[in-house]
Amino acid sequence: MNQRKTINLKSIFNLKTVWLFVLFPTFVTIHSFPVPKLERRVMDHAGILSEATVNQLESNLKQFETETSNQIAVYTTPSLHDETIEDVAIQIFDEWKLGQKSKNNGILLIIAPNERKMRIEVGRGLEGALTDIQAKHIIREQLRPSFKSGDMDGGVTAGVNAIMAAIRGEYTPSEDDVDTTNSESDEMVSGLIGGITTFLSLFVPGFGGLVVTIIGILFLYILLAFIFGGTFGLIIAIALFFLVIFLKKFFGLGKGGGGSGGYYDGGWSSGSDSWSSSSSDSWSGGGGDSGGGGSSGDW
Known part of the structure; x- marks a missing residue:
């Protein structure tokens, strides 16, 4: 009887130990510093x-x-x-x-x-x-x-x-x-071209309008990916494409001139208004890590 109690106590102890090791990493990662996105030096x-x-x-x-x-x-x-x-x-x-x-x-x-x-x-x-x-x-x-x-x-x-x-x-x-320094000028130019092309596609009927919109969105994607990252940039680009389709059908733009006009599309503004035309730089790390020590202090 005493031996059985001893075994049960050991089992309970081992179970608690297992849970401790399972949960410990969770407690460690809860309190992590909110590291901001690296934007400049x-x-x-x-x-x-x-x-x-x-x-x-x-x-x-x-x-x-x-x-x-x-x-x-x-x-x-x-x-x-x-x-x-x-x-x-x-x-x-x-x-x-x-x-x-x-x-x-x-x-x-x-x-x-x-x-x-x-x-x-x-x-x-x-x-x-x-x-x-x-x-x-x-x-x-x-x-x-x-x-x-x-x-x-x-x-x-x-x-x-x-x-x-x-x-x-x-x-x-x-x-x-x-090369950790990237000029934003190319992305800005791409965004400007994409915005204007997408806007003009509102007035192009049928399949031709669809092609022009796709081209415009692809140029916009370069800027969106630069700002928001590849995944979010792609999501926003797809959302803009369907927004264009909805707006063109809603306002009846691009009809006439043959083809299946009214099929899609509806505009986005020229796309350049919300972005600065200046060619500032963005900066990223080169792939290194810490481990060389250092020193701390106060004042």
Whole structure:
């Protein structure tokens, strides 16, 4: 009898152990930082930098990447969401894939002004050029004094300059580097052509109008995929195609001129009104990851 009780207790214990291991990963992943989409080299979500500083840093870091292939990103966050800045830095770094994949030469400078925390996260390929001690020195000598005096622009600029100086001679561009800077001008032109073509297709009857609409939507898809990603861009493009069909039937556009006129279609505006005509750049990581250490600090 006692032996049976012992066996039952062991079974219950083992069952609880199994459930613990099953549920543990769930608890771990619940509290993950909401990593934003990487859009540019300097992302001031906390609003602590002036526009002039953001633009100057963006230009300097772009030129630095062109000359060295090293990728440096600056991110300010309004909240760490109750996580440590070390964990948040690694999550962001690896999600953005900073640095070239073949070199792992990325750097992330993250600043959380509400928690008064900052960290320099280093890719594995740069741990020799920017050691933990050097990163700590940059935080102590360049960032912290300016932050304490309220000069966020000066602190970030000095910190970024010190990081660039430390890693400048470590790598040079090579043939297998990923082109991480993409001009939006081609996508904007494609969207403009697609919007105008789709609009004109409203007045083309029959099968010819269908063909013109398909061509217009295909050009629009290039822009939609660039903005929303391939999957969502495709969904939006398909939705626009059926919207065109509905509107053309509803308003009776494109009828006459023979054929099966009135068959589909109904317009979308020229498509260019909601997009800027300027040729700004988007930026992406090169496939690298973290693991090279770094240093954290406060002020």
